[in-house]
Amino acid sequence: MRLAAALGASLLLAACASATALTTLLNANGRACYYADVDGVGEKIGFYFAVQSGGQFEIDFVVMDPNDKVILEGEKERQGDFIFTGKTLGEYSFCFANEASNTDKLIDFDIMVESEPRRVLSGSAAPLKEHTSALEESTYKLSGLLSSITRTQKYFHTRHHRNYSTVQSTKSRMFWFTVLECVAIVGMSLLQIWILKTFFSRGGRWVTRWYRRC
Template sequence: MGKQTISSLLYVVFILLFIIFPKSLEGTSLTYNVAAHERACFYAWADKPGEKVAFYFAVQSGGSFDIDYVVTDPRGKQVISGERERQGDFVFTANYVGEYSFCFANDMSTFAEKLVDFEITIENEPRAELPPSKGITPDQTSSMEESCLRLSSSLSTISRTQKYFRTRENRNFSTVKSTEHRILWFALLESMVIVAMAAIQVFTVKSFFNTTKRGHV
């Protein structure tokens, strides 16, 4: 393979990466602490009908790691919703241009705050025509594009796996902290009971001896 062919291949790969990655996703990844009885909403704008919207969330800590959520379109109608869910991963089509709202509600909790990690992504799929290059056939271009798409899919899978392990780690850490607090309070309660029982025993023995002395007098 000549130097011109190699440079042409690299040129096409760079163009494909530029087309697929920077322009295909417009996303927001956030972490928010939803207080008890709070309803928190976040918004994303769809520029044209038919865009793919990806919505992911996971409750990292707080209570039973569950929360209510609802997604509404620009007309105010619900797209997806759920109650007492620990996490979710959804993809839907934005059929209308405008602002989509993504709301979390922590109404079921009396005092527990919920730490929610979520991501909202607007996925566009532009199909640009590549400039002609010498030594590159349409079959080679199509093969390169498929390879780049597979690479993009693999990166998305890795990202989802990392988020899954992060969620598991945060939940396990929260469980460990909760268990430590329960053990501490149980130990304090047990110590108080032991002290109270010792005081009762001392008082009982003292009362017994006082009663015995009075009987002999």
């Protein structure tokens, strides 16, 4: 029974956080906003984004509170990972702007809202806390480790996309450079043939004229 109660407490603690992991394609010269509700003063809000493809992997962003006060903003940022405290109840906005670019951008981002204080169970909370404190600490440690692993996976995912884009760009440049080189070689060959043909044609005419005069 104690183990079941402890597991129930850990589930309640896990329910304190809500997160949204999304991928969006932002069109050229476009703007997109996403929203998260904060229903308690002092809640921690996490915001992560990374540009996966498009142009120079740069994007403008701005985060505002329910009173339209700017909390975070940046221009031509490739990625960001922020945590701040929500001091106002209501709807927070997270906006991306691609207005200065002519290419589409693929963006991965997370919005997390987490209550800072831990929930306390009613009734048998005091005796239950003695048996669940160690489990709570282990749960939070595991949650932190999982978050770290998730961030690392996202980092490598972003690097993979960017490196792949660089490889594709280099491949395209090499292809067109090779095509231009082939065209130049063929052009030089044709030019040499024309020069040699013209030279011998004029030389033959000069020899014929000299023979007739003699």
